[in-house]
Amino acid sequence: MDLVEHVSHYIQMMSLHAHNDTLMCKVFPSSLGPTALRWFNGLRKGLIRSFAKLIQEFGVRFITSSRVPQPVDALLSMQMESGETLRNYTSRYWELCNEIGGGNEKIAANTFRLGLPEDSEFRESLTRRPPEDMRQLMRRIEEYKRLEDDRL
Incomplete structure (x- = not known):
């Protein structure tokens, strides 16, 4: 999965609601696969205060858990x-x-x-x-x- 592509696709799908941070955060888990969803559900309550913060945390998680591609x-x-x-x-x-x-x-x-x-x-x-x-x-x-x- 490409982080930038995933987030861009999500933002495009939610373009009518892009101004509503709360809705953007609440709907975001529906775009995730099982592993990323477990990560999302494990987020500490109150950690995310904006969609930008959610994407930042998602990016950190994505980068630290990415596998090195095989040759x-x-x-x-x-x-x-x-x-x-x-x-x-x-x-x-x-x-x-x-x-x-x-x-x-x-x-x-x-x-x-x-x-x-x-x-x-x-x-x-x-x-x-x-x-x-x-x-x-x-x-x-x-x-x-x-x-x-x-x-x-």
């Missing part, structure tokens, strides 16, 4: 573990891929394929017919997950 080459170390299901490998892979953020889809698709066991039918299929984009890769992953589920 793209972290995907190269992803390997499907022996006995691991495609479903679990895919979940781990997308979690890391999302931490890296925007990037080259071809790299993401290729590193996914390289993390599969060399004797995997799915790896062979992705080598013979590489996906054209991430949507196609995800569709094919879903197909193979269903096949794997049927075998179990």
